[in-house]
Amino acid sequence: MNLAHIDELDAIELEDGFVWRPVRRHFGIQAFGTNAYAPGASGRIVEEHTEQTLGHEEIYLVLRGRVRFTVDGNDHELGPGQLVFVRDPSLRRGAVALTDDAAVLAVGGKPGEAHAVSAWEYAFLATPHMRAGRYDEARRHLHEGLEAKPGSAAILYNLACTEALAGESDKALDLLNEAVAADERFREYAQTDEDFASIRDDPRFPR
Amino acid sequence: MSEGYTILSLDEVEAVSHRGSNLIPVRHTLGFRPAGVNAWIADAGGQLIPPHEEDSGNEELYVVVRGRATFTVGEEEADAPAGTLVFLKAGVHRTSVAAEDGTIVFVAGGSAGEAFNAGGWDSFAVAEGHRQAGRLDEGRAIMAELIAEKPDYWATHYNAGCWEALAGNSDAAFEHLRRAKELDAEGHSTEYFQGDSDLDPLRDDPRFQEFLA
Numbered sequence: 001m002n003l004a005h006i007d008e009l010d011a012i013e014l015e016d017g018f019v020w021r022p023v024r025r026h027f028g029i030q031a032f033g034t035n036a037y038a039p040g041a042s043g044r045i046v047e048e049h050t051e052q053t054l055g056h057e058e059i060y061l062v063l064r065g066r067v068r069f070t071v072d073g074n075d076h077e078l079g080p081g082q083l084v085f086v087r088d089p090s091l092r093r094g095a096v097a098l099t100d101d102a103a104v105l106a107v108g109g110k111p112g113e114a115h116a117v118s119a120w121e122y123a124f125l126a127t128p129h130m131r132a133g134r135y136d137e138a139r140r141h142l143h144e145g146l147e148a149k150p151g152s153a154a155i156l157y158n159l160a161c162t163e164a165l166a167g168e169s170d171k172a173l174d175l176l177n178e179a180v181a182a183d184e185r186f187r188e189y190a191q192t193d194e195d196f197a198s199i200r201d202d203p204r205f206p207r
Numbered sequence: 208m209s210e211g212y213t214i215l216s217l218d219e220v221e222a223v224s225h226r227g228s229n230l231i232p233v234r235h236t237l238g239f240r241p242a243g244v245n246a247w248i249a250d251a252g253g254q255l256i257p258p259h260e261e262d263s264g265n266e267e268l269y270v271v272v273r274g275r276a277t278f279t280v281g282e283e284e285a286d287a288p289a290g291t292l293v294f295l296k297a298g299v300h301r302t303s304v305a306a307e308d309g310t311i312v313f314v315a316g317g318s319a320g321e322a323f324n325a326g327g328w329d330s331f332a333v334a335e336g337h338r339q340a341g342r343l344d345e346g347r348a349i350m351a352e353l354i355a356e357k358p359d360y361w362a363t364h365y366n367a368g369c370w371e372a373l374a375g376n377s378d379a380a381f382e383h384l385r386r387a388k389e390l391d392a393e394g395h396s397t398e399y400f401q402g403d404s405d406l407d408p409l410r411d412d413p414r415f416q417e418f419l420a
Contacts, residue, residue, distance in 0.1 A: 057239060
């Protein structure tokens with residue numbers, strides 16, 4: 001039986017201090033997006049974000065512990081068996097764990113469309129490796145992402161960060177310019193991103 | 208709370224009976240559109256997931272939210288405490304039974320490569336719950352919404368016919384069933400007309416003969 005306990009899945013601690021357990025990826029689910037989250041160093045359990053870009057409807061179901069969700073500026077303290085359904089993709093949502101054992105399951109997708117694996121999954125997989133200087137591991141995840149989602153601006157941008165940190169300035173500049181060409185928003189992000197400190201003074205850096 | 212989001216406690220939603228199990232109609236209650244999402248609740252020894260197989264392409268993720276369940280998939284049995292995830296593809300027979308009181312299993316499902324399209328079986332179960340509780344207006348309103356959402360889908364009209372038959376309203380039942388038969392170009396309904404016990408209240412009516420032809 002294809003069965004796992006949530007605590008047995010990979011635990012990937014991300015920069016905001018929350019732990020991502022990649023449920024969809026673990027099981028190879030294609031029909032919808034689903035992931036689980038646990039609190040990391042900061043106590044955050046769900047990244048503060050909107051779904052504006054992807055247009056996803058999302059359900060966050062508390063599986064264990066107590067969690068304080070903030071949706072559209074309103075706080076809601078939820079326990080096991082309680083969920084928040086965010087219908088409007090533009091609403092800002094996030095959550096902090098009130099107990100260390102907290103676990104949240106998310107299910108989401110874009111109504112009326114077949115599910116497509118999100119680019120952020122590959123960026124999330126690569127980030128801890130990138131921060132720890134394991135650039136080949138980070139590259140492996142991001143290249144896998146580009147195969148699944150050719151031309152994805154978010155993945156190109158993360159790959160540019162990785163190459164900049166790895167000291168591969170030419171590659172980093174090419175990738176960053178590709179990312180900006182694919183999605184203009186990355187031009188703005190790049191201006192203040194510390195990962196690009198080594199290439200920011202290069203004339204090829206997008207301004 | 209704004210219009211853009213909803214908070215829900217699974218155990219505060221009225222569970223409805225469906226094929227020997229107690230369904231918490233999450234999708235119907237929320238209007239969630241990207242996937243089929245529902246939950247099942249039972250006390251120790253009670254059936255959680257009705258024994259079934261999924262149609263080709265359907266993937267389902269079961270999540271034990273509270274309590275403890277025993278899953279049976281094909282010949283295999285597994286103990287599943289809260290926090291357990293079980294992922295199953297189409298074509299495997301599955302069921303589960305609660306091992307503790309108040310056990311809740313949440314399920315999300317859909318088809319790979321296809322936009323989710325709710326068949327409405329869960330809404331029908333809610334309408335049935337209203338009928339059994341004598342809330343005919345509420346049940347009928349759900350059937351009317353389902354028809355409005357998919358006016359050309361034979362099965363919705365068929366289900367509305369069943370619902371009216373069980374509610375003792377044979378004129379309305381025959382009207383829905385005629386529409387179902389007209390729309391069912393491929394003849395899927397034939398076997399249901401022959402054997403569905405929901406239609407038993409109509410079988411002695413002479414008008415029923417036209418559906419057996």
